[in-house]
Amino acid sequence: MTIFNHILGFPRIGFQRELKIAQEMYWSKKISKIKLKKIGKKIRIKNLKTQQKMGLDFLSVGDFSWYDHVLSTTMMLGNIPKRFMTSNNKIDIDTLFYIARGVSDHNNSTNPSEMTKWFNTNYHYIVPEFSTDSVFNFSWKQLLKEIDEALLIGKNIKPVILGPMSYLWLGKTYEVNFNRFDLLDKILHVYKIIFSCLKKKGIQWVQIDEPILSLDLSPVWKKNFILSYNYLKCNINILLTTYFGNISHNLDIIKEIPIKGIHLDLVSGNYNLSELKTNFSQDIVLSLGIVNGKNIWKTDLLKYYFLIKKILKYRDNIWIGSSCSLMHVPVDINQEKKMKTELKVLFSFAVQKCYELYLLSNALNINKTDLLESWILPLLSYNNIIKNNKNNDIQDKILNLKTKDYKRKNSYKIRYKKQKNKLNLPILPITTIGSFPQTKDLRDLRSSFKEKLITKKEYKKKIFKIIKYNIIEQEKLNIDVLVHGEPERNDMVEYFGENLEGFLFTDYGWVQSYGSRCVKPPIIYSDISRVSPITLDWIKYAQSLTKKPVKGMLTGPVTILLWSFPREDISHKTIATQISLALKDEIYDLEKNGINIIQIDEPALREGLPLRDIDKKKYLDWAINSFKLTVSDVKDSTQIHTHMCYCEFNDIIQSISDLDADVITIETARSNMEILACFKNFKYPNSIGPGFYDIHSPNIPKEIDIIKLIKKSMKIIPIKKLWINPDCGLKTRTWIEVKYALKNLVSATLKIRSILS
Structure with a gap:
């Protein structure tokens, strides 16, 4: 008996974000398509050789993508929206980028497909589009090319493919009375062809990802799941892969389909030993996801060693793997040269997580634990680090919180009148979400300050000039x-982490968010508190330059938590409460210095929602309270904004209302205001700013199109509660794009105002 190891996917961005750099150079026509593809191949080869070097038994292939893996699946299945097809029906890498980013020229523009969050992560995917006449065919053969590359490196190749049922679930249609299951036969036919191609290449195992098995599936979805996999039955061994939660409630599906293996996420799934013992057939491989693919702490390998030893008493076919793809963690901790050694040894990035799987499988195979004990030794010393950094003041504040600490003094109706009198804003007030373009000169300036090439005084003077x-x-x-445009901020979460106690930072801890967009999440390793004001100097200066109100800009507690790598020894609720108390102090200083509008962004609120309905209320209760605690002490006349983007809001609209923000700005432009439909039935009590400009596309919105969107919004949202704004911050756009887009946004609004007056 041998325990095999594998991962569900490796980061695709490259060790030095080579993919991001290459993508953006290609889009700006600084490199050729041939050069771009060479860089992509180089990244894939290095990833495979790294997995091999770290001791993995199976090498994952197909986990690379040029933008995101759902869009890669769309390309592989030939499901190209008609507006992106050329006259000769040829599809290539440009087609992929057009779907993701849109097409714009002097005469016309084509809107990109929608983008939304990948389950409960900060990763975004391009939403597949379905229609009654959707065509599916295996015309994009990128996967086969990557398999050929991998076969030159190692024999045990495991292709990674998003499953047909999850792909069907993730897509959407704009047609009325459309039944997506009418497309299932067409989709399955392409999967059958793909499996046949894999078999000809000698592939023994294929990893089919079906993350929707962690969701609550209706009987019709379960029925079609079983029908689909019975149709796909072939001579290749299917490892059905699930993650982000427990699938015990969908085991009736697993028992009815002809698979050779099932992967379970033991990190977020909370399975118990009896479930693993009784619910899975002895003749299928049980792959156990024990290395956390969503956090960067070292794995307690000794704990899992003894757990798997118990499982081995009643079954033989065991693999071990990452809980999910490692695309959600940085690439290699060894690149962090500046991090203190006593902290650095606590963490595992993707490369180290591969090695952890080797260590554990080797220990199980040779029955020795000495290397495991050495590996987890730093985790035992972490308790001393926590003791030394314990903040008794913060812990006492949390213990003394009362119900009244989570409520504003008066209702929105009263606050609205006071804010109207104080701010004296016109009807359909226009604002932006916070950030303005982050130019190369600005990034160089921050880098020079960080590297101490310029003084703090020089840095502040130049930032003031940009503001x-x-x-x-x-x-x-x-x-x-x-x-003020946020020129001092590298990232909306990292910046606040840098100015709060309890956070640790990396130099190369990049993680893909979408396309070429990478973020560098901070690490929460001890109690969180605010030592001094974070944003006050910048906002005060900005407000001194104008008689118009300037928004104070903060990132909310839930977003700071979820877009960081949190500590694992205390609850998320406790961490969020610590952040709330720190932000509460910041808001007090802003308000005291004459800032009358404060925006607290919570784009991650929806993404933190548990996947199963039974678990959602508990999360929403503490998440909503975290926001309310942050703003509970502000004056009635201080207007609180919040912002959310790229999520499905319909199922949590009541919770969004419970935030009791005076104004909420949401993403709607990319979906043609589709999200507003939820406000038809739910009478949202406060003010709303739908996004009228899709900032994630280089396309410049036309004035006439913005007017149409405003008129559409006015039919659903009362005019006195309607705000006009882009759908997100403008940091990723150029100044030329921003000026043209905002000019059209303002002129469209002024025309509507003139009609109303």
Whole structure:
């Protein structure tokens, strides 16, 4: 008996974000398509050789993508929306980028497909589009090319493919009375062809990801799941892969389909030993996800050694793997040269997680634990680090919180009147979400300050100059509520982490968020507190330049938590409460210094929602309370905004209402205001700012199109509660794009105002 190891996927961005750099150079026409593909191949080869070097038994292939893996599946299945097809029906890498980013030229523009969050992560995917006449065919053969590359490196190749049922679930249609199951036979036919091609290449195992098995599936979905996999039955061994939760409630599906293996996420799934013992047939491989693919702490390998030893008493076919793809963690901790050694040894990035799987499988195979004991030794010393950094003041504050600490003084109806009198804003007030373009000069400036090439005084003077420019440009555009543009911020979470106690930072801890967009999540390793004001100097200066209100800009507690790598010894609720108390102090200082509008962004609120209905209320209760605790002490006349983007809001609209923010801005532009449909039946009590400009596409919205969207919104949202804004921050756009887009946004709004007046 041998225990095999594998991962569900490796980060695709490259050790030095080579993919991001290459993508953006290609989009700006600085490199050729041939050069781009060479860089992609180089990344894939290095990833495979790294897995091999770290001792993995199976090498994952097909986990690479040029933008995101769902879009890669769309390409593989030939499901190309008609508006992106050329006259000769040829599809290539440009087609993929057009679907993701849209097409824009002097005469016309084509909107990109929608983008939304990948289950409960900060990763985004391009939503597949379905229609009654959707065509499916295996015309994009990128996977086969990657398999050929991998076969030159090692024999045990395991292709990774998103499953047909999850793909069908993730897509959407704009047609009325459309039944997506009418497309299932067409989709399955392509999968059958793909499996046949894999078999000809000598592939023994294929990993089919079906993450929707962690969801609550209706009887019709379960029925079609069983029918689909019985149809796909072939001579290749299917490892059905699930993650992000427990699938015990869907075991009736597993028992009815002809698979050779099942992967379970033991990290987030909370399975118990009896479930593993009784619910899975002895003749299928049981793959156990024991290395956390969503966090960066070392794995307690000794704990899993003894767990698997118990399982081995009643079954032989055991593999061990990562809980999910490692694309959600940085690539290699060894690149962090500046991190203190006593902290660095606590963490495992993707490369180290591969090695952890080797260590554990080897220990199980030779029956020795000495290497495991050495590996987890730093985790035992972590308790001393926590003791030394314990903040008794914060812990006492949490213990003394009362119900009244989670409520504002008066209702929105009362607050609205006071804010109207104080702010004196026009009807349909125009604002932006917070950030303005992060130019190369600005990034170089922050880098120079970080590397101590310029003094703090010089740095502050130059940042003030950029803020002044941002304010002047907004006033020229005739925007009503201004922002300082966030030039001092590298990232909306990392910046706050840098200015709070309890956070640790990396230099190369990049993780893909979508396409070429990478983020560098901070690490929460001890109690969190605020030592001094974080944003006050920047916002005060911006407000001193104008008579118009300038928004204070903060990132909310849930988003800071979920977009960091959190500690694992205390609950998420406790961490979020610590952050809330720190932000509460920041808001007090802003308000005291005359800032009358404060925006607390919570784009991660929806993504933290558990996948099963039974678990959602518990999460929403503490998540909503975290936000309310942050703002509970502000004056009635201080207007609180919040922002959310790229999520499905319909199922948590009541919870969003419970936040009791005076104004909520949401993403709607990319979906043609589709999200607003939920407000037809749910009468949202406070003010709403739908996004009228899709900032994730280089396309410039036309004035006439914005007017149509505003008119559409006015039919659903009362005019006195409607705000006008882009759907997200503008940091990823160029100033040329931003100025043209905002000019059209303002002119469209002014025309609507003139009609209303």
